[in-house]
Amino acid sequence: xxxxxxxxxxxxxxxxxxxxxxAAYSLARWLTRNDADASDVVQEAYLRAFRYFDSYREGxxxxxxxxxxxxxxxxxxxxxxxxxxxxxxAIDDPTGVNAAGSxxxxxxxxxxxxxxxxxLRRLDELIEALPPPLREVIxxxxxxxxxxxxxxxxxxxxxxxxxxxxHRARTALRRGWDGENIE
Amino acid sequence: MMQCSDARPRLEAHxxxxxxxxxxxxxxxxxxxxxxxxxxxxxLERLRDDIRASASAYRAPAALRSQIRAALRxxxxxxPAIARGPGWLAVAASIMIxxxxxxxxxxxxxxxxxxxxxxxxxxxSHLRSLLAEHLTDVASSDKHTVKPWFGGRTELSPPGINxxxxxxxxxxxxxxxxxxxxxxxxxxxxxxxxxxxxxxPAGHGDHPETVHRQGYTLRHWNEGDxxxxxxxxASPDEFSRFEHxxxxxxx
Numbered sequence: 001x002x003x004x005x006x007x008x009x010x011x012x013x014x015x016x017x018x019x020x021x022x023a024a025y026s027l028a029r030w031l032t033r034n035d036a037d038a039s040d041v042v043q044e045a046y047l048r049a050f051r052y053f054d055s056y057r058e059g060x061x062x063x064x065x066x067x068x069x070x071x072x073x074x075x076x077x078x079x080x081x082x083x084x085x086x087x088x089x090a091i092d093d094p095t096g097v098n099a100a101g102s103x104x105x106x107x108x109x110x111x112x113x114x115x116x117x118x119x120l121r122r123l124d125e126l127i128e129a130l131p132p133p134l135r136e137v138i139x140x141x142x143x144x145x146x147x148x149x150x151x152x153x154x155x156x157x158x159x160x161x162x163x164x165x166x167h168r169a170r171t172a173l174r175r176g177w178d179g180e181n182i183e
Numbered sequence: 184m185m186q187c188s189d190a191r192p193r194l195e196a197h198x199x200x201x202x203x204x205x206x207x208x209x210x211x212x213x214x215x216x217x218x219x220x221x222x223x224x225x226x227l228e229r230l231r232d233d234i235r236a237s238a239s240a241y242r243a244p245a246a247l248r249s250q251i252r253a254a255l256r257x258x259x260x261x262x263p264a265i266a267r268g269p270g271w272l273a274v275a276a277s278i279m280i281x282x283x284x285x286x287x288x289x290x291x292x293x294x295x296x297x298x299x300x301x302x303x304x305x306x307x308s309h310l311r312s313l314l315a316e317h318l319t320d321v322a323s324s325d326k327h328t329v330k331p332w333f334g335g336r337t338e339l340s341p342p343g344i345n346x347x348x349x350x351x352x353x354x355x356x357x358x359x360x361x362x363x364x365x366x367x368x369x370x371x372x373x374x375x376x377x378x379x380x381x382x383x384p385a386g387h388g389d390h391p392e393t394v395h396r397q398g399y400t401l402r403h404w405n406e407g408d409x410x411x412x413x414x415x416x417a418s419p420d421e422f423s424r425f426e427h428x429x430x431x432x433x434x
Contacts, residue, residue: 004336004358004365006259011360013255018248025243039247046251047258123237141199142234148201167195174230 013053017046020062023144024069030139031073033128037080045072063146063153070136070154077132084132126176134169137162185213190220198227301361301383302394302401305412308359308368309379309399318377319355319370329356329369337365341382342409342433346371349428351378373425376417380429385410406430 024045029038049056049068056064077085127135133155140146140154152159190213196202197210214224321332326343333341336358345353354370354377361383371378385405394401400422402413411429415422 007358007360007365010255010259014252018251021243021248021251022241025247026241029239029241035244038241039244039250042243042247043251043254047254050255050258123233124239127234127238138234142231143238143240148196148199163196166199170195170227170230173234174226177230177233 009053010050013050016053016056016061017049017065020065023062024065026143027066027069027136027139028073030127030135030143031070031132032076037076041072041076042069044076045069048072060150060153063150066140066144066154067156074132123173123177126173129176130169130172134165134172137165138169138173141166185209187213187217187220190214190217191223194220194224194227197224198231301412302403304361305381306399306401306414308361308381309414318357320357322355324353324355326353329353332356333358333367337367337382339367339382339384341367341369341380344369344429344432346425346428346432349424350374351425351428371425373417373421376415376421378425379414381412383410383412402426404430406434409433 021042024042025038028041028045029035032038032041045065045068049065052068074085127138130138136155137151140151146154148159148162151162155162157165190210193202193206193210194214197207202210214220321329323329324345324347326345330341330343333339333356341356347353351371351373354372357368357370357379358365359368359381360366361381367382369380369382371380385408392403394403399414399416400419402411402415402422404411404426411426413422413426417425
């Protein structure tokens with residue numbers, strides 16, 4: 001490709017992808033839980049998206065981009081915070097001993113947090129304490145206000161799985177949040 | 184009438200606006216009359232409202248956008264920039280001049296909006312060239328090297344001018360996109376400052392004007408069928424000397 005065409009391609013890509021920069025950053029920030037890491041991951045994701053841009057067809061640019069951002073986040077987590085990645089099987093197995101165990105461990109964390117905190121970050125910390133596959137559906141649904149179809153698209157799982165993960169995430173959050181508010 | 188066993192699994196889909204109209208109405212009726220499901224629906228709604236009200240709505244830092252554009256540009260060019268300035272680049276203040284040729288009708292925008300949009304793009308391209316350390320695509324102080332380099336890469340032919348004798352040596356040339364079209368930029372040095380000269384198709388009947396934006400001064404004038412745009416954070420004196428020297432050589 002001559003490089004006038006490359007510049008044009010870059011210009012087209014920027015028009016498609018840059019409007020969703022805040023959404024991309026928000027997802028990466030929630031998954032990495034750190035400002036600098038979120039910026040690094042988002043930049044890497046944009047470069048990846050740019051390289052895949054030829055495979056992008058007119059359509060939902062936000063879902064397309066967030067899918068790449070999410071994948072980049074998970075690669076980053078696998079490299080830098082492997083312990084945070086609980087096997088997805090365990091997350092989605094409703095009767096799984098592993099899932100119960102992890103949820104229990106996580107609620108242990110949130111209870112400790114709640115004992116010591118009464119500031120505005122409380123809800124942030126409850127969300128951050130969720131395992132990434134539950135955290136991301138809450139962020140995509142409540143903060144990005146995506147529908148089930150779009151969330152399924154971004155996370156690459158069936159809609160039924162989106163619904164069950166949302167339910168599990170909300171149940172965990174309510175155990176921490178409602179309990180605190182009632183007291 | 185819907186039973187609790189049917190209602191409960193649908194409460195969250197209802198909250199998330201994922202039910203069709205008939206289901207929604209049936210569920211609303213049930214919630215209104217059920218002492219168990221009503222508080223459950225309310226608790227879900229409250230959790231959603233609390234999350235939206237108090238969970239952090241992170242926004243991308245202002246610098247991230249330009250960092251990404253710079254990284255994309257490096258990636259698109261496929262190779263490191265040909266010329267990397269020594270230390271002077273880091274301390275360089277800058278002047279950017281865009282030269283416009285008269286064929287405004289073929290461009291996407293016209294009139295004042297065109298001027299504003301081009302001013303924005305020119306400043307943006309200028310910042311990008313500094314941030315990405317992608318100042319030149321062809322590095323040469325020889326106008327006989329720089330001018331032909333643009334041949335075939337753009338319809339626009341910039342004047343080949345080296346102003347070394349006047350204190351503004353030619354650094355090289357670069358191609359940028361302004362208004363979606365490839366546009367040549369000539370790069371000069373003025374002491375510690377960088378000067379970029381762009382060639383664009385001109386707008387119609389523009390008078391010389393000066394715009395201040397983002398800490399840069401942008402200077403725009405026409406000459407013959409060329410229109411010139413200049414952006415600078417250099418001193419007004421130096422800016423003006425460069426403009427005089429450039430116009431004298433270009434005419």
